[in-house]
Amino acid sequence: xxxxxxxxxxxxxxxxxxxxxxxxxxxxxxxxxxxxxxxxxxxxxxxxxxxxxxxxxxxxxxxxxxxxxxxxxxxxxxxxxxxxxxxxxxxxxxxxxxxxxxxxxxxxxxxxxxxxxxxxxxxxxxxxxxxxxxxxxxxxxxxxxxxxxxxxxxxxxxxxxxxxxxxxxxxxxxxxxxxxxxxxxxxxxxxxxxxxxxxxxxxxxxxxxxxxxxxxxxxxxxxxxxxxxxxxxxxxxxxxxxxxxxxxxxxxxxxxxxxxxxxxxxxxxxxxxxxxxxxxxxxxxxxxxxxxxxxxxxxxxxxxxxxxxxxxxxxxxxxxxxxxxxxxxxxxxxxxxxxxxxxxxxxxxxxxxxxxxxx
Amino acid sequence: xxxxxxxxxxxxxxxxxxxxxxxxxxxxxxxxxxxxxxxxxxxxxxxxxxxxxxxxxxxxxxxxxxxxxxxxxxxxxxxxxxxxxxxxxxxxxxxxxxxxxxxxxxxxxxxxxxxxxxxxxxxxxxxxxxxxxxxxxxxxxxxxxxxxxxxxxxxxxxxxxxxxxxxxxxxxxxxxxxxxxxxxxxxxxxxxxxxxxxxxxxxxxxxxxxxxxxxxxxxxxxxxxxxxxxxxxxxxxxxxxxxxxxxxxxxxxxxxxxxxxxxxxxxxxxxxxxxxxxxxxxxxxxxxxxxxxxxxxxxxxxxxxxxxxxxxxxxxxxxxxxxxxxxxxxxxxxxxxxxxxxxxxxxxxxxxxxxxxxx
DNA sequence: AGCAATATTGACAGCGCTATCACGCAGTTG
DNA sequence: CAACTGCGTGATAGCGCTGTCAATATTGCT
Numbered sequence: 001x002x003x004x005x006x007x008x009x010x011x012x013x014x015x016x017x018x019x020x021x022x023x024x025x026x027x028x029x030x031x032x033x034x035x036x037x038x039x040x041x042x043x044x045x046x047x048x049x050x051x052x053x054x055x056x057x058x059x060x061x062x063x064x065x066x067x068x069x070x071x072x073x074x075x076x077x078x079x080x081x082x083x084x085x086x087x088x089x090x091x092x093x094x095x096x097x098x099x100x101x102x103x104x105x106x107x108x109x110x111x112x113x114x115x116x117x118x119x120x121x122x123x124x125x126x127x128x129x130x131x132x133x134x135x136x137x138x139x140x141x142x143x144x145x146x147x148x149x150x151x152x153x154x155x156x157x158x159x160x161x162x163x164x165x166x167x168x169x170x171x172x173x174x175x176x177x178x179x180x181x182x183x184x185x186x187x188x189x190x191x192x193x194x195x196x197x198x199x200x201x202x203x204x205x206x207x208x209x210x211x212x213x214x215x216x217x218x219x220x221x222x223x224x225x226x227x228x229x230x231x232x233x234x235x236x237x238x239x240x241x242x243x244x245x246x247x248x249x250x251x252x253x254x255x256x257x258x259x260x261x262x263x264x265x266x267x268x269x270x271x272x273x274x275x276x277x278x279x280x281x282x283x284x285x286x287x288x289x290x291x292x293x294x295x296x297x298x299x300x301x302x303x304x305x306x307x308x309x310x311x312x313x314x315x316x317x318x319x320x321x322x323x324x325x326x327x328x329x330x331x332x333x334x335x336x337x338x339x340x341x342x343x344x345x346x347x348x349x350x351x352x353x354x355x356x357x358x359x
Numbered sequence: 360x361x362x363x364x365x366x367x368x369x370x371x372x373x374x375x376x377x378x379x380x381x382x383x384x385x386x387x388x389x390x391x392x393x394x395x396x397x398x399x400x401x402x403x404x405x406x407x408x409x410x411x412x413x414x415x416x417x418x419x420x421x422x423x424x425x426x427x428x429x430x431x432x433x434x435x436x437x438x439x440x441x442x443x444x445x446x447x448x449x450x451x452x453x454x455x456x457x458x459x460x461x462x463x464x465x466x467x468x469x470x471x472x473x474x475x476x477x478x479x480x481x482x483x484x485x486x487x488x489x490x491x492x493x494x495x496x497x498x499x500x501x502x503x504x505x506x507x508x509x510x511x512x513x514x515x516x517x518x519x520x521x522x523x524x525x526x527x528x529x530x531x532x533x534x535x536x537x538x539x540x541x542x543x544x545x546x547x548x549x550x551x552x553x554x555x556x557x558x559x560x561x562x563x564x565x566x567x568x569x570x571x572x573x574x575x576x577x578x579x580x581x582x583x584x585x586x587x588x589x590x591x592x593x594x595x596x597x598x599x600x601x602x603x604x605x606x607x608x609x610x611x612x613x614x615x616x617x618x619x620x621x622x623x624x625x626x627x628x629x630x631x632x633x634x635x636x637x638x639x640x641x642x643x644x645x646x647x648x649x650x651x652x653x654x655x656x657x658x659x660x661x662x663x664x665x666x667x668x669x670x671x672x673x674x675x676x677x678x679x680x681x682x683x684x685x686x687x688x689x690x691x692x693x694x695x696x697x698x699x700x701x702x703x704x705x706x707x708x709x710x711x712x713x714x715x716x717x718x
Numbered sequence: 719a720g721c722a723a724t725a726t727t728g729a730c731a732g733c734g735c736t737a738t739c740a741c742g743c744a745g746t747t748g
Numbered sequence: 749c750a751a752c753t754g755c756g757t758g759a760t761a762g763c764g765c766t767g768t769c770a771a772t773a774t775t776g777c778t
Contacts, residue, residue: 369764371763371764371765372764372765372766373764373765383764383765383766384765384766384767387765387766388766391766415764415765416763416764416765418763418764418765419763419764419765419766420764420765420766421765422763422764422765422766423764423765423766423767424765424766424767425766425767
């Protein structure tokens, strides 16, 4: 036979219904859609629920209704501040809504991502937000099987699973390099850490821009698979100086590296931007406050999270999402670290600043 | 009568059982405890499940078993890097375990915290990790009603709900001030932003230390309710200079502020540490890389998350947790920004450095 | 071989909630 | 006055899984 009897202290919908003198289904309706219950019963149910300290059982609700109000969110890293901004947007958007967020961390691994997607599936999520466009075929299949709205964030791509919001890392980086070229820089280094797909694309943008200007030189590129950090910025920069002593600018694939480069320049008494210009990526808050202030590429991370979440909600709730692929763009914020006053007057003069070692 | 018939494509335990030629309960066991099923059936079930693409239904499992494998985690902020380190520890600890994390953000509001705890209750979490010790009475009651292991993190207190892991913010700050006093600093400022309970306690530690040294002066304290940022560090420091022009050191309630102070000093050509010593709090990665390197109070945030998570798991799984209140301590990491060479030889000399405005 | 101890397996009855359909009752409508 | 509409309500039958306990197969031991 079955299991042991119901625990006496347990408060279920039924208990509330009994106390309020209505049927359980009415109480159920009250909790999901108070308007559909008449005012009199509404009050009785409300007070009964409060008296008994009733708490709805989400598992039972999910099982009976065959759906949940869980949004799965997959990001590659918790440490990377970039994602905390995106997350803040996501959490803000769902704030006060009935949805709750299930966050998981892929650690930049597509296999891990696959595993986590499989886990999400068991929850029958109402929506999914995933990072990037580089899911495995298997991963895409799993997402598709979830049969719910999906938004890919952080990047743009030609083949969205469902919806997509991001910007072009290639173009953003090219724009930063163009800015440096316009300032008269010629020996522009590239520093990258972690080298996840997005950083790879920034590197691609760098290469495109440098090749187009006929200034490409592989010795100008220093990268590492190690995660980014300020200290790493300093080390990579030191390596770069060894490989390319005639450097006149550094593009850093993110702002932590840029800060590390700035510190290393201070340490070596290299004048910024006079001897070396610095440009970062993401425009973290501290960039505007450094001495000199640091140029960076602003990316709309908070807005990305916010809008991704809104797109998911709209889709779930049947509101038509017309713009299913959103390019949020970027902006090169020019600050002291890359602004060479002479550039404004003389304009870029090829070779002008590439005059060998300057320290 | 009931509802419409079962959708044909749906794969349940029953379908897998039928294909494998065993009873549903055996399949259930296979998924939860493969060892309890004989090898032969194990293989048959495994291949049947794979063939059908079976995905367990967590809601049904939770309902039937009356428990979940969800750990609720409540933190005040996603933006504050301090918490991302803690979170990393938590996520790492649960990595590969059967538990999943439900993260929510209280935004430094105890009412919000209460609301979120109530939401967590509906999920019947297997464990709870909450930040700080300042829950409302109502909040504590809700947590208690959850009837699961609870760990309070980030702080220590005399009245733990269940388990607790953290360190004394009062002592940590006092230690930092003592260090500055030992360096001969006398006019030590305090900069704080956000002023959440933990920052308040650091302020308390500052006051204790300064009063004990008979050096307390309210003009040395500048705080704001606004969230912390590097830029804010610069502004607060500027305010402080106006109120106390004879300043010889600044303790910053966190490292972002300290970085802002450093930049502001560079901007004003104030020598660090000769004219003004700087000490931060948390020992973020960039502190060691700044020029000069910045002194800070190291707090073991990653370990805190890791161990909090481990404590919850141990408790859930019936392993006895003997140390239910863990003091993780702290360490003042002395770096260039607060190391006055003369202090080592001459020792602290009262009034020596408090010789009025120096810039 | 005989029997107890152990390892596997299965039948049954829910877990607490909601989808579905049915129904009563006011207010309309022709 | 019958037929119709629509709201508010309720009865019923599961949603897909697992706890419980009984039944059966296997093993070890005398």
